[in-house]
Amino acid sequence: MGSGEWTSTSMPYLALRAAGASDAWTAEAEARGRRGGQRILHAGEQPASPAVAEMLGIATGETVVVRRRIIELDDVPCELTDTYYPAPIAAGTRLAATGKIRGGAVTLLAELGHVGVTAVENVTARMPLTDECDQLRTGPGEPVLQISRVTLDADDRPIQADLMVMPADRQQLRYEIKIG
Numbered sequence: 001m002g003s004g005e006w007t008s009t010s011m012p013y014l015a016l017r018a019a020g021a022s023d024a025w026t027a028e029a030e031a032r033g034r035r036g037g038q039r040i041l042h043a044g045e046q047p048a049s050p051a052v053a054e055m056l057g058i059a060t061g062e063t064v065v066v067r068r069r070i071i072e073l074d075d076v077p078c079e080l081t082d083t084y085y086p087a088p089i090a091a092g093t094r095l096a097a098t099g100k101i102r103g104g105a106v107t108l109l110a111e112l113g114h115v116g117v118t119a120v121e122n123v124t125a126r127m128p129l130t131d132e133c134d135q136l137r138t139g140p141g142e143p144v145l146q147i148s149r150v151t152l153d154a155d156d157r158p159i160q161a162d163l164m165v166m167p168a169d170r171q172q173l174r175y176e177i178k179i180g
Contacts, residue, residue: 035074038081042068043098045091052084055150055161065090067105070135077136079166089114089159105160114159116151123147125168136167143168 028036045063053060064084071079083105085095094101094108101108106116128136128144136144145168151160 037072037075038100039070039072040067040098040100041070042066044096045087048084051148051163052161055148056084056086056158058086063087063091065093065096067095078170079164080132080135081165082163084161084163085109085159109159114153116159117154118152118156119149120152121147121149123173128165132165136165138167145171145173147173 044066046066047061048056048058048064050060052064053062056064058064064087066085067081067083069081069083070077071081089109089112090096093112095105109116124146125143126146128138128140128142130140132138132144133140133142138144144165147162147164147166149162149164150158151162153159
């Protein structure tokens with residue numbers, strides 16, 4: 001993939017999907033004539049790291065549910081995504097299992113009574129960790145973009161936190177901001 005070959009926007013990943021629809025990534029890739037997929041490496045409960053705890057507004061070490069995935073475009077890894085949920089929201093649900101969720105996690109969260117209305121993203125560039133190079137099939141000198149996103153409900157309570165890492169030379173981020 002060349003520089004900026006894939007332009008990514010966040011909105012499709014925050015919006016509810018129609019009943020029976022595929023997840024946002026699969027649909028976005030198909031709309032561009034590509035094949036999007038994901039491999040779920042792990043799903044389950046774990047203690048919150050300091051960074052995740054801060055994003056979710058909980059104590060470090062408090063139990064969270066995590067879904068760890070490798071996102072692929074045309075069978076090439078293009079993103080590592082770890083998504084975290086407060087345990088009271090996600091424990092014992094399909095979010096804590098390794099199966100794919102029809103319509104995506106955002107739709108399941110809404111079915112569980114948790115609708116995101118605000119998302120806050122922070123984007124940084126950095127050098128990758130060794131395991132990230134291996135998983136993304138990049139060299140150690142190739143920088144990555146890291147996006148940290150927290151999704152809040154109507155009461156400004158965090159319902160989801162995402163940590164995403166992607167090769168910088170394969171991505172272009174696009175943000176649309178509506179004012180007024």
